[in-house]
Every structure is written in structure tokens, then in C-alpha cells.
Amino acid sequence: MKRTIQTIIMLAALTASAAAQSGPSAAELLARVDGNEFYSTIVYKGRMIIEYQGKRFVKKMAFWGKGNDDTFVEFVNPEDRGTKYLKKGGRLYVYSPDSEQVMLISGHLLKESMMGSDMSYEDSIENEKLSARYVPTLSGSEPLNGRAAWVLDLAAKAKTESYPRRRLWIDKETGDVLRYELYALSGARLKEYNLIRAETxxxxxxxxxxxMRDLLRRDSRTVFIMDSLELDAPIDDSVFSMRNLER
Amino acid sequence: MKEGPLKTVGTIALRNLARHRVKTVITTIAVAVSVALYIAADAWLLGMNLDSRRNIVSYEIGAAKIQSDAYFAKKDELPMYESFVGWEKIADALETAGYDSAPRFVFSGTLYSRTGTAPILFDAVDPEQETALLRYPDFVESGRFPEAGRAELALGTVAADKLRVGIPRRPTTEEYEKDVYGAATDAGEAGFIAGLYDERDGLMALRDDAGAAELDRLWGILSRSGRMDVRISTVIDMVAAPETVRRDRFEEDLLPSLDAEGRALALGSYERDPVLDEYYLTTDDPATLAALLRAMTVADYSGAIRHVNQLIDATVVGIVNSPNPKTNGNVGFIPLDALQGEAGLMLDGAVTELLIRSSGASDTALPGKAERPESIRAALDSALAASGETLPEGLSVRGWEAYAEDYLAASAGDNVSTRVMIVFLFILSFIGIANTMLMAVLERTKEIGMMRALGMTDGQLLLSYSIEAGMIGFLGSMAGVALGCLINIPMVEYGVDFSSMSKEMGGDFGYRVAALFRSAWNPATIILTAAAATLLSALMALPPTIRALRLPVTESLRFE
Incomplete structure (x- = not known):
């Protein structure tokens, strides 16, 4: 009887230890990612440093975003000063100061490079919870750039998802997404994101x-830096207006 | 009684022509040049237009297309979600009615080769049916046309040059050494490649007399080196009712964009979540969802359109260089059945269009009565009715002109501007005639006075000078017609090879003629131009003569 109790206690201890070592579930990890990176509003001034086939371009911008529906971006570097983007109600408009005209970016154009960067228009304005769109599977853990990371595979719930598959490397300690890869429907890897710096x-x-690297472009990468950042602060709806775009 | 004075008037006119030989010859030449230019330009325009129209029908569209009305309304955006299924039954019915048909799925994307990228318009086709209906598959200048079931691509020659795929005809020394000669895997292949190219003007040039077997072998060597491997980057447009829509977007954007029926559908399919302040989809009934999606896409509600990234590996197997530049530009042809599954575009049998041409139609003839959309529709309806079917609602037959409106408008504009220029030239030469006649009449004012004093009536004098001018016009017209026809003979028979210029302009300059510009005979224009030039010349004599006749005879006799 005593031996049986000892065995049960040992088994219970082993199970608890194994559970502690196996870490969070895939769903918990994804929820943590969403908790960190999904915002209700965002305002920042930033820089986009594009390195393409030996050339370097720096684009400066001011960015306002609300949920996944409303986005307003204004470029302020001398070459692109006055170029503005407005995403509203699922539509993306661009204002060009040269032509003084507003154009609608729709359909396939949303997949085109934004301002020559490695990001598409759609990538740059995406802000939807991953957990609502993907089924996560924890496929293991591995070190990445000296950090211990969980590897999470995401499969799209709906076949209409822009990237049907994603792979994420999540820092075991901080929960930062250290790297993610975006895949096409055929399974081909299209883009690769690497975190350089995260802040609390x-x-x-x-x-x-x-x-961000568009793997179809040779010798190309885009570094994205947010110099000042404010999350979840109220933004006036007038920011996301055609009037503001054309002003 | 009347023959005497008329003959006299005619004789005077002819003598006057002979008396002022230099003026007559110069003015005649001016009229001849104008007439010849008009005839040549008209024949050239007619030839270009006829060839362009034939090439649109034979190489690009066929006589007509079946598309969904929703697709046609947005055809410039290539809305792949407005495709249709069940085309096979329609194709069978068309065959019964005596028409060939070819299904297509048109989409755009970016093509990546080893050395570059290019935006490409892709036509996913059934190789067998496409080859039966259109002629461009016969113009694969190297390689072959793709085969069904394989991810193979035939590229327009412009795109191939840009992406450096296919057999390079004039590579730089660097490209030749790296990509062509460098593709050889042994000494035998290296010697074979070296024997196919010569150095000309600092560039390497493929030998003009290279045979088909040699080109096939070279293609094989280059293909093995990976030169023909490409990747198609595109997006699959799909429609899906959004699972959730933010309250303000639902109420301010979606609902106002829908018609009354659509609004009722949306309000019945979504419910408001008071906690999250958004509307969420509550129905999963396929029929309701389909109707809701239809309402959303008709309203152009972009929230219902999703874009799925896709990357497809393919191999270029042929380069198209046909007489229609549209097939030679940034265009790719890929088998339809290679794009059905998740490795393709998830087409599930859908196509965006069905091309139609009368079975056995001549390539040299434009579509006739039997190929008019209404005739095709009537024949199709009766063939479908025989098997208890009807053409699905929302699909329509449209003639080729509906898809070539841009060309037809540009061509009409070109016609007008060219004709206006020629008419100006015409006017200039007639101003020359008017001037000649003015000078002639002024110089002969005294003579006119004397003839009037001798009893010639004003009418006879007017007739005399009109005949004189008319004869100049007639002689000029005849010379012009002869000259115009002489220009036309080689232009109609052989044409002019503008392929270099065409290539410089990216292979596409509006007209659907790639290299050889040929004229066409237009007898009506030749006859009418000659008649108009003669008549106009005769009329040019009237104003100065009338002016001279207004002077009293006594003053005319004193005129110096």
C-alpha cells in the first residue's frame, strides 16, 4: 500500500514537472502575440529604410491607425512629401502631390510594393487578430539569434486568407515575435520578417x-523603425477622411 | 447651233493651257502629288485597319465572347471572382450549332525569372481548343506551345527578352558567355552553341540559317540550365461575406451602398454585438450567402473581396511572335487545367470567358452575318434548348467589337487626323490652282474685255476658264491616280517591314500589326478623289473670273 502511494506521488510529480516543462499551448501563445501586437489605435512617426540591389532609400512618415479599418499615412521625406494613403471601409486611396489626384488602390494593386519597400500595401495596414483567422499548432522550440523560441505554425481557418500559412518564432521569455514567415497557397515562402527591437x-x-524581406525580390530588405509611438489613444475620426487626404 | 460656241470655248481653254505651259505643269504636279498622297494614305490606313481587325479576330478574340455581365462591366479590373462554371455544356451546344469555342481564365501577375521581373497578363487556355480557334499558337518562334496538364508557359517575345528567357537572338557578349555558352555541360554542347552564334557589331547573333532541330537542341540545353524556370506571383480574388464588420462601417459604408433588397439581406444576415460594437455574420445558408455576396459585389463593397497570395512554379516552353503585337507583349499562355487545384488558382472549372468563331471560318475574312452576336446567341439558344438547357442568367454573347472598343476608337481618331492632314494638303494644292487661275485671269483681263466686246457671253467665258482649270485638275488627277497606284502596288503586294520600329516601341503602338504594314486597294476612293480634284479645280476658276466679268468692258480693255 505504501509503495502504491509512493508510486502515485512520483507519477503525479513527474506529470506536473512534464507539464511545467512543455510550456504554453499553441492557442495561449497566439493569444499572447495578439495581446501584444493587436491595438485599437496607433499613432507614430517612423522611418522606412529600403535597401534594394545596392541602393538605399529612406522614407519618413507619420501614421495613424484605428482597428483594421481605418489607416492614414503621410510621407514627409523631401522626395515623397505630401504623398498620403487612406484606408477606409476596406478601400485604400492614395493621394499624389504631383498629379494632385486621389487614386483608388484595389484588387491586385494591394499586393504591390508600397513605396518600393518589401511590404505590400496590404501588409502595411494589416491589424487583425491572428487567433481569429488562424489555427495554431506548436511545432517545437529552437534557438533563434541566441534567444530560446517557440515555433508556431498557423493554418488559415478560411480559404480566403491572404497568406494561407504562417510560421512564427516566439521568444519564450518575452513573448516577442522574433521572426515570422508568410507562405503562398502553394506552400512557397513569400516573405520573412525579423524583429530587431521591441519595447515595453x-x-x-x-x-x-x-x-521585412520580400523573398521574390533579389537583394532587397526594408527596415521599419517607429521613432515615436502611442498605442490605444483616442484619434479623431476626421483624420481618416477624404478631406484630410486631399488637404 | 450650240455646238459651235461650245467647241470654240473648249478650244480656247485648251489653247490657254498650252499658252501657259509652265503654270499648267506646276499646278498639275501639285494636284497630282495631293491626289497620289491621298490615295496612298487612304490605302495604307485601310490596309492597317483591315489587317488589325483581322488580327484581332484571328489572334486575339475570335468573333465573339461569352462572359458574365458582371465581369464585362468591370473587365479592365480582371475580376476573377466574376468567372463562371459549366462552360462545357455551352461549348458542346456551340459545336452542335457549328461554332468552335475556347475557354479562358484571364488573370494578371508578376513573372519572376532568374534575372528579372515583369508584369504579365496571363491567359489560361485549353491548348487544343485555343489552337483550333486562334492562330497565334502557330507562331511560336522557338520552343513549342504548352501542353495540357503541365505548368508550362508560352511567353510573348517582348516579355521573354525582358526576362531573358527563351533563345536569345542578339545577346550581349556577357549574356552569351554567362547564360548561353555557360549553359553547356560538355565540350560537345559548347562547340554546338559556339557554332550557332556569330559576332556582329559588338553583339552576338544567332545564325539566321539555324534549323529547327538545332534550335530545339539549344532550347533543351538552355532549359536544363534553369533559364526557362519562372515563378508566377499572383493573387486569387475570392468573395466571402466578412465574418464581422465594425458598427460604423456596417451602418455608414455597407448599408448605404446596397439597394433595398441588399439592405434587407444584410440586416437579416448580420446581428449587432452590443459588447464589441460590431456586426457579426449569423447565417450559413449557402443560398442566402450567395445572394448577400452578389449584392455586396454589385455594390462594389471591397470588404467582401479577398486576395489570396499565390506563387506558381512554371517552365517557359515557347516564345510567341505572331503578326498581332498583343500576343507578343507582356503576355503569357498557360494550360487551364494546370491551375485547377491549390497549386494553381483553385479554379474548380471556372473560366472568365469563352471565345467563339464559326467552324471553318476564313482567317482572311472578318466575321460575317453568322458570327454576329445575335446570330450566335440564337443558334446557341436553340442548340441548348434541344438538350433541355438554357444559357445561364447573367451570361451574354458579345461581338469582338465590344472588346476592341479602345482600338476602334483610336483607329477612328487616327483615321480622322490623317485624313485631316491630307485634306489640308489638298486645300493647299487647290489654293495653288486658285492662285494660278487668279493670275491667269488678271493677266488676261484685257483679253476678257476684248472677247466680251467681240460677242462672247459671260457664261461662255466662265465656262472657258472653268474648263481650263478643270483640265489642270483632270490631268493632275490622272497623274496622281497613276502615281498613287504605283506607290500602292508594292505596298499592297509586299508591304513595309517596320519590325525594328515596332520593337523600339515595345511591340505595341495601337494597331494590331506587328511588323509588316500593308496597304489595301480602295477603288471607290481612287475614283472619287480623281473626280473631286477635277471638279474642285474647275470651281477654283469661278471666283476670279466672276470678279473680272464684273468690270465694264471699256474698263477691261483699259486694264493694265
Missing amino acids: IGERRFPVESE
Whole structure:
């Protein structure tokens, strides 16, 4: 009887230890990512450093975003000063100061490079919870750039998802997304994101410097830096207006 | 009684022509040049237009297309979600009615080769049906046309040059050494490649007399080196009712954009979540969802359109260089059945259009009565009715002109501007005639006075000078017609090879003629131009003569 009790206690201890070592579930990890990176509003001034086939371009911008529906971006570097983007109600408009005209970016154009960067228009304005769109599977853990990371595979719930598959490397300690890869429907890898620097803002970790590579473009990468950042602060609806775009 | 004075008037006119030989010859030449230019330009325009129209029908569109009305309304955006299924039954019915048909799925994307990228318009086709209906598959200048079931691509020659795929005809020394000669895997292949190219003007040039077997072998070597491997980057447009919509977007954007029926559908399919302040989709009934999606896409509500990234590996197997530049530009042809599954575009049998041409139609003839959309529709309806079917609602047959409106408008504009220029030239030469006649009449004012004093009536004098001018016009017209026809003969028979210029302009300059510009005979224009030039010349004599006749005879006799 005593031996049986000892065996039960040992088994219970082993199970508890194994559970402690196996870490969070895939769903918990994804919820943590969403908790860190999904915002209700965002305002920042930032830089986009594009390195393409030996050339370097720096684009400066001011950015306002509300949920996944409203976005307003204004470029302020001398070459692109006055170029503005407005995403509203699922439509993306661009204002060009040269032509003084507003154009609608729709359909396939949303997949085109934004201002020559490695990000598409759609990538740059995406802000939807991953957990609502993907089914996560924890496929293991591995070190990445000296950090211990969980590897999370995401499969789209709906076949209409822009990237049907994603793979994330999540820092075991901080929960930062250290790297993610975006895949086409055929399974081909299209883009790769690497975190350079994240900051703690309130109770969340938020990426403020990152690198994106469009793997179809040779010798190309875009570094994205947020110089000043404010999350979840109220933004007046007039920011996301055609009037503001054409002003 | 009347023959005497008329003959006299005619004789005077002819003598006057002979008396002022230099003026007559110069003015005649001016009229001849104008007439010849008009005839040549008209024949050239007619030839270009006829060839362009034939090439649009034979290489690009066929006589007509079946598309969904929703697709046609937005055809410039290539809305792949407005495609249709069940085209096979329609194709069978068309065959019964005596028409060939070819299904297509048109989409755009970016093509990546080893060395570059290019935006490409892709036509996913059934190789067999496409080859039966259109002629461009016969103009694969190297390689072959793609085969069904394989991710193979035939590229327009312009795109191939840009992406450096296919067999390079004039590579730089660097490209030749790296990509062509460098593709050889042994000494035998290296010697074979070296024997196919010569150095000309600092560039390497493929030998003009290279045979088909040699080109096939070279293609094989280059293909093995990876030169023909490409990747198609595109997006699959799909429609799906959004699971959730923010309250303000639902109420301010979606609902106002829908018609009454659509609004009722949306309000019945979504419910408001008071906690999250958003509307969420509550229905999963396929029929309701389909109707809701239709209402959203008709209203152009972009929230219902999703874009799925896709990357497709393919191999270029042929380069198209046909007489229609549209097939030679940034265009790719890929088998339709290679794009059905998740490795393709998830087409599930859908196509964006069905091209139609009368079975056995001549390539040299434009579509006739039997190929008019209404005739095709009537024949199709009766063939479908025989098997208890009807053409699905929302699908329509439209003639080729509906898809070539841009060309037809540009061509009409070109016609007008060219004709206006020629008419100006015409006017200039007639101003020359008017001037000649003015001078002639002024010089002969005294003579006119004397003839009037001798009893010639004003009418006879007017007739005399009109005949004189008319004869100049007639002689000029005849010379012009002869000259115009002489220009036309080689232009109609052989044409002019503008392929270099065409290539410089990216292979596409509006007209659907790639290299050889040929004229066409237009007898009506030749006859009418000659008649108009003669008549106009005769009329040019009237104003100065009338002016001279207004002077009293006594003053005319004193005129110096």
C-alpha cells in the first residue's frame, strides 16, 4: 500500500514537472502575440529604410491607425512629401502631390510594393487578430539569434486568407515575435520578417524596429523603425477622411 | 447651233493651257502629288485597319465572347471572382450549332525569372481548343506551345527578352558567355552553341540559317540550365461575406451602398454585438450567402473581396511572335487545367470567358452575318434548348467589337487626323490652282474685255476658264491616280517591314500589326478623289473670273 502511494506521488510529480516543462499551448501563445501586437489605435512617426540591389532609400512618415479599418499615412521625406494613403471601409486611396489626384488602390494593386519597400500595401495596414483567422499548432522550440523560441505554425481557418500559412518564432521569455514567415497557397515562402527591437509599452511588448524581406525580390530588405509611438489613444475620426487626404 | 460656241470655248481653254505651259505643269504636279498622297494614305490606313481587325479576330478574340455581365462591366479590373462554371455544356451546344469555342481564365501577375521581373497578363487556355480557334499558337518562334496538364508557359517575345528567357537572338557578349555558352555541360554542347552564334557589331547573333532541330537542341540545353524556370506571383480574388464588420462601417459604408433588397439581406444576415460594437455574420445558408455576396459585389463593397497570395512554379516552353503585337507583349499562355487545384488558382472549372468563331471560318475574312452576336446567341439558344438547357442568367454573347472598343476608337481618331492632314494638303494644292487661275485671269483681263466686246457671253467665258482649270485638275488627277497606284502596288503586294520600329516601341503602338504594314486597294476612293480634284479645280476658276466679268468692258480693255 505504501509503495502504491509512493508510486502515485512520483507519477503525479513527474506529470506536473512534464507539464511545467512543455510550456504554453499553441492557442495561449497566439493569444499572447495578439495581446501584444493587436491595438485599437496607433499613432507614430517612423522611418522606412529600403535597401534594394545596392541602393538605399529612406522614407519618413507619420501614421495613424484605428482597428483594421481605418489607416492614414503621410510621407514627409523631401522626395515623397505630401504623398498620403487612406484606408477606409476596406478601400485604400492614395493621394499624389504631383498629379494632385486621389487614386483608388484595389484588387491586385494591394499586393504591390508600397513605396518600393518589401511590404505590400496590404501588409502595411494589416491589424487583425491572428487567433481569429488562424489555427495554431506548436511545432517545437529552437534557438533563434541566441534567444530560446517557440515555433508556431498557423493554418488559415478560411480559404480566403491572404497568406494561407504562417510560421512564427516566439521568444519564450518575452513573448516577442522574433521572426515570422508568410507562405503562398502553394506552400512557397513569400516573405520573412525579423524583429530587431521591441519595447515595453504599458503592459505589452510591441515591435518598434523590424526588418521585412520580400523573398521574390533579389537583394532587397526594408527596415521599419517607429521613432515615436502611442498605442490605444483616442484619434479623431476626421483624420481618416477624404478631406484630410486631399488637404 | 450650240455646238459651235461650245467647241470654240473648249478650244480656247485648251489653247490657254498650252499658252501657259509652265503654270499648267506646276499646278498639275501639285494636284497630282495631293491626289497620289491621298490615295496612298487612304490605302495604307485601310490596309492597317483591315489587317488589325483581322488580327484581332484571328489572334486575339475570335468573333465573339461569352462572359458574365458582371465581369464585362468591370473587365479592365480582371475580376476573377466574376468567372463562371459549366462552360462545357455551352461549348458542346456551340459545336452542335457549328461554332468552335475556347475557354479562358484571364488573370494578371508578376513573372519572376532568374534575372528579372515583369508584369504579365496571363491567359489560361485549353491548348487544343485555343489552337483550333486562334492562330497565334502557330507562331511560336522557338520552343513549342504548352501542353495540357503541365505548368508550362508560352511567353510573348517582348516579355521573354525582358526576362531573358527563351533563345536569345542578339545577346550581349556577357549574356552569351554567362547564360548561353555557360549553359553547356560538355565540350560537345559548347562547340554546338559556339557554332550557332556569330559576332556582329559588338553583339552576338544567332545564325539566321539555324534549323529547327538545332534550335530545339539549344532550347533543351538552355532549359536544363534553369533559364526557362519562372515563378508566377499572383493573387486569387475570392468573395466571402466578412465574418464581422465594425458598427460604423456596417451602418455608414455597407448599408448605404446596397439597394433595398441588399439592405434587407444584410440586416437579416448580420446581428449587432452590443459588447464589441460590431456586426457579426449569423447565417450559413449557402443560398442566402450567395445572394448577400452578389449584392455586396454589385455594390462594389471591397470588404467582401479577398486576395489570396499565390506563387506558381512554371517552365517557359515557347516564345510567341505572331503578326498581332498583343500576343507578343507582356503576355503569357498557360494550360487551364494546370491551375485547377491549390497549386494553381483553385479554379474548380471556372473560366472568365469563352471565345467563339464559326467552324471553318476564313482567317482572311472578318466575321460575317453568322458570327454576329445575335446570330450566335440564337443558334446557341436553340442548340441548348434541344438538350433541355438554357444559357445561364447573367451570361451574354458579345461581338469582338465590344472588346476592341479602345482600338476602334483610336483607329477612328487616327483615321480622322490623317485624313485631316491630307485634306489640308489638298486645300493647299487647290489654293495653288486658285492662285494660278487668279493670275491667269488678271493677266488676261484685257483679253476678257476684248472677247466680251467681240460677242462672247459671260457664261461662255466662265465656262472657258472653268474648263481650263478643270483640265489642270483632270490631268493632275490622272497623274496622281497613276502615281498613287504605283506607290500602292508594292505596298499592297509586299508591304513595309517596320519590325525594328515596332520593337523600339515595345511591340505595341495601337494597331494590331506587328511588323509588316500593308496597304489595301480602295477603288471607290481612287475614283472619287480623281473626280473631286477635277471638279474642285474647275470651281477654283469661278471666283476670279466672276470678279473680272464684273468690270465694264471699256474698263477691261483699259486694264493694265
